[in-house]
Structure formats: structure tokens, C-alpha cells
Amino acid sequence: MSDLIEKLRGLQQVDGEIYQLRRQQESKPLELQEAMARVASQEAKVKAAEAHLKSLQLAQKDKEGELQTREGNVKKLQGQLFQLKTNKEYSTMQHEIDTLKADSSLIEEVILKFFDEIETATKARQQEQQALASIQQEFQVEEKRVKADLAVIQERVGQLQSSRTSALEGIPKPALETYERILNSRYTNGVAMAPLIKESCGGCHRRMPPQVLNEVLIKAKLVICENCNRILYADDEKPTV
Numbered sequence: 333m334s335d336l337i338e339k340l341r342g343l344q345q346v347d348g349e350i351y352q353l354r355r356q357q358e359s360k361p362l363e364l365q366e367a368m369a370r371v372a373s374q375e376a377k378v379k380a381a382e383a384h385l386k387s388l389q390l391a392q393k394d395k396e397g398e399l400q401t402r403e404g405n406v407k408k409l410q411g412q413l414f415q416l417k418t419n420k421e422y423s424t425m426q427h428e429i430d431t432l433k434a435d436s437s438l439i440e441e442v443i444l445k446f447f448d449e450i451e452t453a454t455k456a457r458q459q460e461q462q463a464l465a466s467i468q469q470e471f472q473v474e475e476k477r478v479k480a481d482l483a484v485i486q487e488r489v490g491q492l493q494s495s496r497t498s499a500l501e502g503i504p505k506p507a508l509e510t511y512e513r514i515l516n517s518r519y520t521n522g523v524a525m526a527p528l529i530k531e532s533c534g535g536c537h538r539r540m541p542p543q544v545l546n547e548v549l550i551k552a553k554l555v556i557c558e559n560c561n562r563i564l565y566a567d568d569e570k571p572t573v
């Protein structure tokens with residue numbers, strides 16, 4: 333029995349490490365979440381900068397269209413000017429033409445202003461795009477690091493799995509089944525074995541009744557902590573380091 337406990341402890345050492353590594357395998361990709369969020373937020377900024385630029389370009393185009401229409405009207409009226417008979421008609425139309433021209437020069441000013449705004453918006457978009465490129469690069473570096481870490485973990489898991497095969501040798505099937513059931517329970521965090529520490533379970537710190545302590549020391553059978561369900565073993569079996 334004491335031999336079995338030793339074997340199970342050896343197995344536990346391997347399984348404990350595998351358990352921790354599996355958890356790392358699950359949590360590692362989460363380390364990318366922050367970098368991914370930074371990329372997404374910068375992508376949104378690029379999109380906003382693009383939309384702003386586009387709206388300015390469209391507004392400018394509108395004004396250019398408006399200007400063209402007015403200039404066309406001016407030409408049309410100027411063409412008609414010479415067909416007029418009276419001075420009054422002439423001066424009325426001339427006034428109309430002047431008003432249209434004055435409006436046109438206001439529109440030209442607006443269009444020029446748009447040129448400045450478009451230049452600024454183009455620069456802003458470029459800056460956001462550059463920021464995105466560098467954030468994407470940071471993400472790729474992070475991703476590479478995580479992948480490298482995962483490869484190291486996977487290699488270690490592979491080594492441990494072959495260690496496990498040899499650690500299994502000589503453990504009777506019923507004891508192994510009990511052990512694995514405890515190990516794989518989601519309440520044990522990959523720890524199926526608990527030493528007695530003084531008179532308490534080293535897994536859950538619950539004080540054990542004398543009968544249980546006795547059974548653990550006698551080593552006639554596997555003794556399980558009634559509180560945390562772990563297999564108890566006597567602390568004096570701990571190898572001295």
C-alpha cells in the first residue's frame with residue numbers, strides 16, 4: 333500500500349504539471365485580447381478619418397457643382413444682355429449678373445476652405461493609418477510570442493505524457509480509476525493527493541477525525557478526505573529534500 337501511495341504521488345507530480353500547463357494553454361490566447369482590442373479601436377479611428385475626408389470631398393464637389401451652375405447662368409444672362417432694348421432692362425439684368433457673380437465668389441471661398449480642410453483631413457487619415465500599421469505590427473509580435481510560448485508548453489506536455497505512461501506502471505486499475513476520478517473532478521484543480529499536515533488535510537485544511545488519521549497511517553487502503561475528496565497520505569512519506 334505504501335508503495336501504491338508512492339506511485340500515485342509520482343503520477344500526481346506529472347499530472348499536476350500537465351494540469352497547470354493545460355490551463356496555460358487555455359489562458360495564453362487571452363493574452364492577445366488586449367492587443368486585438370487595440371487593433372480594432374485603431375481600425376475604427378481609420379474608418380472615422382476616412383469618412384470625415386470623404387464627407388468633405390463630397391461637400392466640396394457639391395459646391396463646385398453649384399458654382400458651375402451659377403457660372404452657366406451668368407454666361408446665359410451675359411448672352412442675353414445685348415439683346416435687351418431698354419437701359420432699364422439692361423441695368424436690371426446687369427444687377428442680376430452682379431449678384432450671381434458675388435454669390436459665386438462666396439462659393440469659391442467656401443471651395444478654397446474645403447481644400448484646406450481636405451488637406452488636413454488627408455494628413456489625419458494618413459496618421460491614423462500609420463498608427464494602425466504599427467499597432468498591427470505590435471499585435472503580430474505578441475501573436476508570435478504567444479505561439480512560441482504555446483509551442484514550448486506543448487513540447488513539455490508531450491514529455492510529461494510519456495513520463496505519465498511510465499508513472500502508470502504497477503498501479504492497479506481500481507486505484508487508478510479512483511485517482512483519476514478525483515484528479516478530473518472540477519473541484520480539485522488537478523490535485524488528487526493531499527498530505528496530512530499535523531492532523532488536517534493538506535488539500536482543504538479540514539481537521540481529520542482520529543479514525544481517519546489512523547487509517548491513513550495504517551495504509552491498508554486508500555483513504556479519502558470526506559471534505560475535499562482527495563486521497564490522503566501521511567506527511568512523513570514526503571521525501572526529504
Ligand SMILES: [Zn+2]
Nearest residue numbers: 533536557560
Ligand atoms: Zn481535504
